[in-house]
Amino acid sequence: MTFVKSLEKGEVVERKESRSDYIVRKQREARGADMVNSPPHYQNGSIETIDLIESMLTFDQFMGYCKGQVLKYMARCEYKTDCPSEDLKKGQWYLHRMIKAVDNEINATRNELSKERYKQLSMFE
Numbered sequence: 001m002t003f004v005k006s007l008e009k010g011e012v013v014e015r016k017e018s019r020s021d022y023i024v025r026k027q028r029e030a031r032g033a034d035m036v037n038s039p040p041h042y043q044n045g046s047i048e049t050i051d052l053i054e055s056m057l058t059f060d061q062f063m064g065y066c067k068g069q070v071l072k073y074m075a076r077c078e079y080k081t082d083c084p085s086e087d088l089k090k091g092q093w094y095l096h097r098m099i100k101a102v103d104n105e106i107n108a109t110r111n112e113l114s115k116e117r118y119k120q121l122s123m124f125e
Helices: 019-031 049-056 059-079 084-122
Strands: 003-008 011-016
Touching: 049 059, 059 084
Parallel strands: none
Antiparallel strands: 003 011
């Protein structure tokens, strides 16, 4: 077992690493998993969980979901003992996902407007 530093009541405290934390850390090291962009526990089945969530929500609901995730990861990063930057990167990942969704929504709207405009112009031919 190793000792890790944790933040308790605003103070950094050295404590013994729990067995479960040790196992998780060792599994991550062994897998070399990218726990920010592609965590293996979100990839069971044929579709990644975030894609399923996005497909089941409206655009506004998905934006709210992503905002909540960004806030969650930003709020708890300072309390992480092993890798606080991982939570910041996860929050950043959700922010990038929001940007991608906004860009897709803008492009879809433009395409619809272009089709409508094309129909209007075709009436004069």
